[in-house]
Structure formats: structure tokens, C-alpha cells
Amino acid sequence: MSPYELRPSGCTPFEEELIDAMNNFAHSTNAPAFDTAGMVHRTRRRRTTLIAGFAAALIVAGGGTALASMTGASQTPAKPAATTVDHNRATFLLGGLTKEPIAVDLTGMDLATAKGQFLKAQLKLGTIVKVTSPGCKPTSVVEVIPHSPKIVSKGDTVNVKLCAG
Template identity: 80%
Template sequence: MSSYDPRSSGCTPFEEELINAMNNFAHSTATPSFDTAGIVHRNRRRRASIIAGVATALIVAGGGTALASMTGGASQTAAKPATTTVDHSKATFLLGGLTKEPIAVDLTGWDLATAKGQFLKAQLKLGTVVKAQSPGCKSGTVVELTPHSPKIVVKGDTVNVALCAG
């Protein structure tokens, strides 16, 4: 038999050899396996680590400090007197423009220096400061703000202060 003789399969020797090589390759390779549960777990762990890192960076950078101090965090509450008969709504302003809802800042019973500090943080201007008679208040503390809640003040607005006359 010569190379030109027809084969029983109808293929040339090259074609037969190619088919055999492809069959050997197809039957010898292992099927790839994926650890899908491990991949999902690793992605969740990475996502949690990134979120924790960003939150830590914000805390270290002081991103939440200004907001906490504006809403009367624990450090400012110690400066307030224990009991007053002052109307808190008259000494509270609503700070708008920072979040969706305005933030209520109650300055009842605070001294003028502390109130000025809060105005600086909120980027508000201090207007006129007057003395007012109010029963049960400590002399020199805030008893009324103008404008006060429910009006909303925004950055750059002027707020007038009334201090207790004693």
C-alpha cells in the first residue's frame, strides 16, 4: 500500500495522526475547578476591610468630629447647667445645608465664648448681644437666639444672642 492508496477510514495519514492527537489532548486535560465559596468569602473580607479602612481614615481625619460637636456631643453637654426654666426652643437654631434634614443646635445655658465657638464651626456670624431677664437662668448664659427654631439658618447667616441678666 502506498500513501496514495485510499484508507478504510477515508483519511490521509496526516489527518489520522491529527485526529488522534486531538483526541489524546481532549481526554488527558483535567477539568478546571473553581472554589466559588472561597472567592465569595475573600471578596466579602476585602470589601469589609476597605470599608473599615475608609471609616478609620475619616475618624482619624476628623470628618465626624465637627458634626458631633455641632449636635452637642458628650464634651459640650457637661458645660450645660443641670436645671433651667429657660425655653429651649428659643435658644436652639436649626443649621441647614449640611445634611438632608437641618441639625438642631441647643445653646441653652452656654456661655458666650462657647456659643461663639459653635457659630464659628457652623460658619455663622454673631450679631448683636443683649441682656435679657429670664427666671432660673445663670448670669451670662444664652437664653435666646434670633432667629431660633423652627427657622433654619445656613452658612453666612447672622444670629443675635440674648444672655441672661441674672
């Protein structure tokens, strides 16, 4: 019988040796161990961290936009009122947006502009009263109640006093 003739098993000696070598290799190596629970936990933690990072970035970007619009950075500044008007009485502190409350000064603004600021801050406009105050521009904001150092939050009502002239 020649070395390349078929054996009773139906394989050549080379094929039999190859099959034996593959079987030995397959049975001798350990199967890899996968920590599927750990992989799932890491994936979820990474996903959560990524989502939290994006949410924080959006909040910071949105908060920055809200701060810029609340302070009137995009608007032309109103002419300052005369020195007899107390800025602290026409300023309210808006809380709940950032760690520290944001001071919003309405001194010298007309009623329409003040209403716009209240809408942006999601505050309710309460009573509007005209008072006489020396050295103020007629129909401009002289005082808001509550004013600083009290803090107002979203949904609170703010009363306004306007200059009668």
C-alpha cells in the same frame, strides 16, 4: 541532491514548509477587533465612580465629624439651665450640611462657647443683648434669633440674648 541541501530559494525543505505554515496561519486568522472607544468609556466611568465613592466617603466622614463637634459630643456637657428657660428659643437649626437640618442647642452655654459654635457653623454673631429671665444662670444663652423652627445657613447672622441674672 540530499534532503538537507540548500534549494535555489536558500532554504531546506523543512524551512520552506515551516515558512508556508506560518504564512498560512498569519493570513487565515482574523485580526482581533478592539472597541477602543468602549474601553476608554468604561475606564472613565470606573474612574469617575471610584472618585465619587471616595468623595462621598470623605463627605460622610467629615459630616460626621462636624455633627459630633456641633452637638458638643467631645465637650463636657454644660449644666442644664433651670426649667424656666425655653430650649426651643435657644436652639437654632443649621441647614445645608445634611438632608435634614441639625439642631444646635445653646441653652445655658456661656458666650465664649456659643461663639465657638457659631465659628464651627460658619455663622456671624450679630447683636448681643442681656435680658432678665427668671431662673437662669447669669451670662448664659437664653435665646438666639432666629431660633428653631427657622433654619440658618452658612454665612447667616444670629443674634444672642444672654441672661442678665
